[in-house]
Amino acid sequence: MISIVFSVLLILVVLGYFFGRQRALSSSGGTIGSLHSRPPYHGMYVASWVGIPSILLVLVWLTLQGPIIDMILVKSLSATKLQGLSQSQIDIIISQIKSLAAGNVFGEPDAEAREAAENYLRWQSIAQWAMFAAAVAIALAGMALTSGRISQLFRARHGVENVLNLVMIACSMIAILTTLGIILSLLIEAMRFFDRVSITEFFFGLNWEPQIPIREGQVTAGGAFGAIPVFTGTLLIAALALLVAVPTGLLSAIYLTEYANPRFRSIIKPILEILAGIPTVVYGFFAVLTVAPAMRDFGAYLGMDIAPNSAIAAGAVMGIMIIPFISSFSDDAINAVPNSMREGSYGLGATKGETITKVLLPAALPGIMGGILLATSRAIGETMIVVMAAGLIANLTANPFEAVTTVTVQIVTLLIGDTAFDNPKTLAAFALGLVLFVVTLCLNVLALRIVQKYREKYE
Amino acid sequence: MEPQVGMDQEIEKSTVPATGVSEKPGETAALNPKMKAKKVSVYYGEKQALFDVDLNIYEKSVTALIGPSGCGKSTFIRALNRMNDVIEGCRVTGKILLDDMDVYDPKVDPVQLRAHVGMVFQKPNPFPKSIFDNIAYGPKIHGMGSNKTDLEEIVETSLKRAGLFDEVKDRLKEPGTGLSGGQQQRLCIARAIAVSPDVILMDEPCSALDPIATARIEELIDELKQNYTIVIVTHSMQQAARVSQKTAFFHLGYLVEEGDTDMIFTSPNDERTESYITGRIG
Ligand SMILES: Nc1ncnc2c1ncn2[C@@H]1O[C@H](COP(=O)(O)OP(=O)(O)OP(=O)(O)O)[C@@H](O)[C@H]1O
Numbered sequence: 001m002i003s004i005v006f007s008v009l010l011i012l013v014v015l016g017y018f019f020g021r022q023r024a025l026s027s028s029g030g031t032i033g034s035l036h037s038r039p040p041y042h043g044m045y046v047a048s049w050v051g052i053p054s055i056l057l058v059l060v061w062l063t064l065q066g067p068i069i070d071m072i073l074v075k076s077l078s079a080t081k082l083q084g085l086s087q088s089q090i091d092i093i094i095s096q097i098k099s100l101a102a103g104n105v106f107g108e109p110d111a112e113a114r115e116a117a118e119n120y121l122r123w124q125s126i127a128q129w130a131m132f133a134a135a136v137a138i139a140l141a142g143m144a145l146t147s148g149r150i151s152q153l154f155r156a157r158h159g160v161e162n163v164l165n166l167v168m169i170a171c172s173m174i175a176i177l178t179t180l181g182i183i184l185s186l187l188i189e190a191m192r193f194f195d196r197v198s199i200t201e202f203f204f205g206l207n208w209e210p211q212i213p214i215r216e217g218q219v220t221a222g223g224a225f226g227a228i229p230v231f232t233g234t235l236l237i238a239a240l241a242l243l244v245a246v247p248t249g250l251l252s253a254i255y256l257t258e259y260a261n262p263r264f265r266s267i268i269k270p271i272l273e274i275l276a277g278i279p280t281v282v283y284g285f286f287a288v289l290t291v292a293p294a295m296r297d298f299g300a301y302l303g304m305d306i307a308p309n310s311a312i313a314a315g316a317v318m319g320i321m322i323i324p325f326i327s328s329f330s331d332d333a334i335n336a337v338p339n340s341m342r343e344g345s346y347g348l349g350a351t352k353g354e355t356i357t358k359v360l361l362p363a364a365l366p367g368i369m370g371g372i373l374l375a376t377s378r379a380i381g382e383t384m385i386v387v388m389a390a391g392l393i394a395n396l397t398a399n400p401f402e403a404v405t406t407v408t409v410q411i412v413t414l415l416i417g418d419t420a421f422d423n424p425k426t427l428a429a430f431a432l433g434l435v436l437f438v439v440t441l442c443l444n445v446l447a448l449r450i451v452q453k454y455r456e457k458y459e
Numbered sequence: 460m461e462p463q464v465g466m467d468q469e470i471e472k473s474t475v476p477a478t479g480v481s482e483k484p485g486e487t488a489a490l491n492p493k494m495k496a497k498k499v500s501v502y503y504g505e506k507q508a509l510f511d512v513d514l515n516i517y518e519k520s521v522t523a524l525i526g527p528s529g530c531g532k533s534t535f536i537r538a539l540n541r542m543n544d545v546i547e548g549c550r551v552t553g554k555i556l557l558d559d560m561d562v563y564d565p566k567v568d569p570v571q572l573r574a575h576v577g578m579v580f581q582k583p584n585p586f587p588k589s590i591f592d593n594i595a596y597g598p599k600i601h602g603m604g605s606n607k608t609d610l611e612e613i614v615e616t617s618l619k620r621a622g623l624f625d626e627v628k629d630r631l632k633e634p635g636t637g638l639s640g641g642q643q644q645r646l647c648i649a650r651a652i653a654v655s656p657d658v659i660l661m662d663e664p665c666s667a668l669d670p671i672a673t674a675r676i677e678e679l680i681d682e683l684k685q686n687y688t689i690v691i692v693t694h695s696m697q698q699a700a701r702v703s704q705k706t707a708f709f710h711l712g713y714l715v716e717e718g719d720t721d722m723i724f725t726s727p728n729d730e731r732t733e734s735y736i737t738g739r740i741g
């Protein structure tokens with residue numbers, strides 16, 4: 001049915017285009033030059049007014065149709081059937097009726113349910129036909145209204161321009177609204193979590209042991225939701241990653257911009273960029289299968305005990321992952337320092353090294369800082385490497401050779417498997433997600449602001 | 460602060476004939492050549508940009524380089540302090556002497572040389588640092604002004620010599636990039652002066668400035684020539700006539716004519732010079 005609706009609308013749009021063009025041609029009286037806008041613009045103008053409102057109507061209709069019919073369905077059921085039932089039990093009855101309507105009969109449905117199912121089917125088909133009629137009516141109305149306006153002087157070009165504008169605004173609104181929706185759902189779930197676990201415990205508690213109820217209804221001891229060890233674990237791994245990535249990334253950027261000859265640069269830069277394109281799960285393998293055992297052996301050789309899933313293995317590999325961020329941001333920042341700064345410095349008798357450390361790096365510092373902040377936010381939000389290489393147990397330690405866990409690892413483990421969505425264990429994932437979101441958002445905003453401010457200076 | 464002196468300096472003096480440049484007795488008698496270019500050619504890769512240029516730069520005077528765009532003025536002035544070294548594929552042949560020391564001698568450290576032969580560029584290019592740090596940059600890297608008061612003194616005298624001190628003395632800590640274009644250019648001159656060079660090269664120092672700021676810089680150049688040897692590239696005939704004692708006219712990579720500014724502007728020997736000065740080529 002829906003595909004029929006869309007095909008009919010599409011046909012009307014095409015018809016609208018040709019109709020509009022034809023009208024324009026005939027109103028020009030043979031000389032196209034006398035028209036304000038060329039005929040195709042008139043066609044597009046009519047087509048867009050035929051297509052856009054009717055398709056919007058169909059979309060809105062489709063989203064509202066289900067809930068409204070459900071509501072009517074509930075209303076139609078006799079009061080006795082629903083008496084004393086909770087919302088979730090009512091939901092179950094409704095879905096039983098729906099599956100009955102779809103032809104799946106389970107057990108012995110009573111007469112009322114059968115009748116409701118029939119009603120349901122009937123309402124649905126009424127709704128769909130109504131939608132069809134309304135959409136076609138709107139499309140035809142659009143065609144009638146717009147083609148009536150077509151004349152020699154009608155500014156269809158501007159009309160099309162305005163329609164395009166609206167379409168673009170709508171598209172950008174989609175991104176914004178989605179983000180808002182995500183934030184809202186995170187907030188709501190997190191609020192539900194904080195109904196059960198106090199905010200102070202979550203943010204200041206030192207013990208993280210989310211209980212795992214084996215089956216629904218099993219009430220285990222409350223569990224501990226002090227997230228400090230999770231946060232410190234995240235920070236530890238991110239710090240280790242930065243320790244690896246900042247010097248390597250920065251120095252390679254300096255080398256590439258200031259010392260390397262162009263041919264070498266043209267080979268190395270793409271390789272660094274490939275590093276950014278490696279799927280993080282591959283880095284994860286690398287961390288678990290190569291780096292961690294190597295570190296363990298090395299530790300054993302030195303007489304140290306390094307955990308198999310130590311923070312340092314995960315951090316080091318994550319560091320390698322974020323090198324391209326830092327090096328490409330630093331590269332851009334250093335390149336953006338105008339050549340006149342270099343010449344000015346050389347002209348005063350400075351060496352290359354002095355010029356780099358005393359003039360170029362300070363001038364590029366904001367851009368480099370921006371890159372480091374973005375890389376930090378990547379490191380904090382990175383999931384796959386730590387899921388594979390870091391630990392699961394929340395350990396409050398600053399020792400990089402022990403296993404620690406991170407926010408992202410905990411979110412994954414909390415949500416994996418069959419879990420009910422209203423116990424604190426599951427909800428804790430949303431609280432952690434909210435914290436992660438806020439922190440990375442702040443880092444990104446800060447980084448972008450710094451980078452932007454820096455750009456203004458040389459333009 | 461003597462420049463590093465090559466061992467062959469003495470030999471240099473005796474073997475190289477005085478100069479290929481026509482010297483006007485009487486007029487130049489008071490002036491000693493500070494720098495001498497002998498048969499200087501400059502190549503960018505395969506392309507030759509300067510052909511056998513012979514030119515003397517006289518001490519404590521202003522030498523103006525004029526000529527149409529692309530004739531090699533910048534190339535020549537940059538050869539004087541080896542700024543061309545940083546350009547890939549650039550090659551210089553011939554000799555450039557600074558006080559009889561060959562600037563292109565392998566023993567000469569170009570970094571050291573540039574402390575003696577400073578440079579001011581076409582567009583003011585203060586570093587994104589405070590006014591103070593802009594000027595203290597050179598002295599610091601050369602180990603001048605070991606303590607803070609010394610450094611402050613150098614900064615103050617440099618600013619005074621560049622005629623900028625009164626305008627900025629209350630805001631030495633503010634960024635140099637916040638000054639007006641003319642002030643920025645004087646800051647760059649002060650920055651060059653701060654490393655106490657012997658020679659200051661200026662490549663079109665006023666071309667990004669308005670007439671008032673230009674007049675200010677011209678006055679400054681006139682004062683500076685008491686202490687420094689100055690070479691200035693300019694596209695303005697009036698400016699060359701106003702500030703310089705010597706003028707050299709370049710055309711298509713050749714030094715066509717050079718001599719006292721009065722002479723070049725009143726009775727040039729070469730007809731190309733005359734056409735350029737009167738505005739017929741350019
Ligand atoms: N980095 C470079 N690489 C290759 N060729 C160059 C380079 N710089 C200058 N040239 C060439 O050398 C010649 C002289 O250039 P130069 O910059 O010295 O001219 P100029 O007299 O300073 O001109 P203007 O008055 O426009 O500044 C020109 O033909 C120019 O194209």
Ligand SMILES: [Mg+2]
Pocket residue numbers: 532533534662
């Ligand atoms: Mg030039």
